[in-house]
Amino acid sequence: MEEPLNMTESTVGNPAALKSGAERTPLITAENINKHFGTAHVIKNVSTSFYQGEVAVIIGASGSGKSTFLRMLNRLETHDSGRIVIDGIELNADLKHIDAVRREVGMVFQSFNLFPHLTVLDNVTLAPRRVRKTTRAAANEAAQALLAKVGLSAHVHKYPHQLSGGQQQRVAIARSLAMQPKVMLFDEPTSALDPEMIKEVLDVMKDLARSGMTMIVVTHEMGFAREVADRVIFFESGQILEEAPPETFFGNAQNERIRAFLGQIAN
Amino acid sequence: MKEAFAFLPRSWSRERRSAVTIAIALLGAVVFLWLLAIPLSWMPDPIGPAAAQFAAGALCTVELTVAAGLIGIVIGLLAAFGKLSKVPPLRWVSNFYIWVIRGTPLLVQIYFVFFALPDLLPVQLSDFNSAVIALAMNVGAYNAEAIRAGILAVHKGQTEAARSLGLSPLQTFRDVIFPQSFRVALPSLVNNFVSLLKDSSLATLGKLSTGPGVDYRCRHLLGANHADDPNFGRA
Numbered sequence: 181m182e183e184p185l186n187m188t189e190s191t192v193g194n195p196a197a198l199k200s201g202a203e204r205t206p207l208i209t210a211e212n213i214n215k216h217f218g219t220a221h222v223i224k225n226v227s228t229s230f231y232q233g234e235v236a237v238i239i240g241a242s243g244s245g246k247s248t249f250l251r252m253l254n255r256l257e258t259h260d261s262g263r264i265v266i267d268g269i270e271l272n273a274d275l276k277h278i279d280a281v282r283r284e285v286g287m288v289f290q291s292f293n294l295f296p297h298l299t300v301l302d303n304v305t306l307a308p309r310r311v312r313k314t315t316r317a318a319a320n321e322a323a324q325a326l327l328a329k330v331g332l333s334a335h336v337h338k339y340p341h342q343l344s345g346g347q348q349q350r351v352a353i354a355r356s357l358a359m360q361p362k363v364m365l366f367d368e369p370t371s372a373l374d375p376e377m378i379k380e381v382l383d384v385m386k387d388l389a390r391s392g393m394t395m396i397v398v399t400h401e402m403g404f405a406r407e408v409a410d411r412v413i414f415f416e417s418g419q420i421l422e423e424a425p426p427e428t429f430f431g432n433a434q435n436e437r438i439r440a441f442l443g444q445i446a447n
Numbered sequence: 448m449k450e451a452f453a454f455l456p457r458s459w460s461r462e463r464r465s466a467v468t469i470a471i472a473l474l475g476a477v478v479f480l481w482l483l484a485i486p487l488s489w490m491p492d493p494i495g496p497a498a499a500q501f502a503a504g505a506l507c508t509v510e511l512t513v514a515a516g517l518i519g520i521v522i523g524l525l526a527a528f529g530k531l532s533k534v535p536p537l538r539w540v541s542n543f544y545i546w547v548i549r550g551t552p553l554l555v556q557i558y559f560v561f562f563a564l565p566d567l568l569p570v571q572l573s574d575f576n577s578a579v580i581a582l583a584m585n586v587g588a589y590n591a592e593a594i595r596a597g598i599l600a601v602h603k604g605q606t607e608a609a610r611s612l613g614l615s616p617l618q619t620f621r622d623v624i625f626p627q628s629f630r631v632a633l634p635s636l637v638n639n640f641v642s643l644l645k646d647s648s649l650a651t652l653g654k655l656s657t658g659p660g661v662d663y664r665c666r667h668l669l670g671a672n673h674a675d676d677p678n679f680g681r682a
Binding site for chain 2: 352359
């Protein structure tokens with residue numbers, strides 16, 4: 181079984197790769213996505229693409245639609261119109277498509293959503309055993325390796341409530357990685373953590389990015405975006421206002437609204 | 448039972464010791480019921496002389512309760528899922544069932560099963576089966592709401608996480624939702640079971656007017672009118 185978290189140097193995930201983006205076929209395409217919650221038009225004609233190995237960070241004010249858009253990528257939210265294609269699979273009401281997409285797309289939530297009645301090890305091995313029919317022994321072995329990579333070997337037989345927030349989120353990341361997804365979605369992974377724990381989670385995410393994982397991260401952590409992102413996407417009122425590499429975005433944003441937003445963030 | 452739990456070998460896992468303790472307790476309960484007539488016969492009039500009858504009556508109560516209880520759980524599960532279903536007709540049927548049963552007295556439901564159903568159904572039910580059906584239908588409606596409460600109590604994020612990992616709806620329910628919802632629903636379900644134990648006494652008020660029925664269980668106890676029953680008074 182190949183190592184899920186590959187720590188070797190990778191050419192993907194650096195700005196140079198982006199330049200040849202036009203020749204590569206996107207892993208994920210979203211075309212003209214619209215969504216309403218009742219009368220509220222929360223996603224307005226959003227179109228974008230994500231490439232293999234890319235780290236895209238989505239930022240914006242609360243209520244701008246960024247989490248909703250992210251959740252559409254694994255059908256936790258449905259889009260009213262438009263087309264989403266992930267690795268060749270069109271995301272629509274067809275359950276087979278949805279399940280196929282969810283096997284390739286992992287998600288990490290703001291509130292961790294660990295299974296409280298299972299130990300850390302069981303949390304990580306549940307999905308591989310049920311979905312991929314891996315044997316318990318093999319799944320345990322793979323899980324131990326993953327948990328070691330995120331620094332939690334000592335806590336393998338503990339229950340989620342016995343762990344700190346940062347540890348729980350790292351378990352959640354390991355749990356998603358256990359399914360060997362092609363893309364990892366992060367929905368404000370550190371928003372529920374206090375500053376001491378944020379670093380340990382961000383470090384895991386940075387390692388993951390450096391190993392070449394395709395990541396789409398909704399976050400308020402600008403430092404992470406500056407350091408690791410290949411592309412920063414700014415959401416405002418349901419639309420993408422600007423998409424640019426971090427140097428451009430943070431150094432020389434064109435849009436007034438973005439400059440105002442950035443100006444409000446301490447450092 | 449804590450004592451039994453404590454005396455089992457420490458080397459066994461907690462789950463094994465817990466399961467064995469429950470098995471011992473159940474076995475003890477069955478043996479106690481079986482031999483109930485003996486301690487009862489030591490009691491003063493009027494219980495002593497008729498100890499066998501009282502023991503039989505207790506046994507009958509337990510049989511009714513266990514049978515109706517088990518079926519009631521199944522009915523409760525079906526009605527709970529029905530009420531939570533995305534399919535409107537299923538929701539209507541479940542809602543209607545729960546509303547009617549919870550809105551009418553158990554006695555009325557027992558009378559209905561005993562006195563109205565024989566005319567509506569082609570099949571004749573015995574006294575015992577009629578009682579079980581009436582009681583199960585009743586407790587099932589209350590169980591449905593308890594089970595539904597348990598399911599709704601589980602945070603939506605659990606389902607989202609499970610489905611995001613690729614677990615099917617059935618796998619999500621079995622491995623993630625059910626274990627958590629069970630803890631929430633259990634107190635209410637036990638309450639309902641305890642009420643059922645008492646409510647089973649109302650079954651004595653139902654008696655089929657015609658036919659001996661296939662099932663002779665509890666026949667000397669079910670049926671308010673004992674005058675025409677030649678077996679009344681005999682053990």
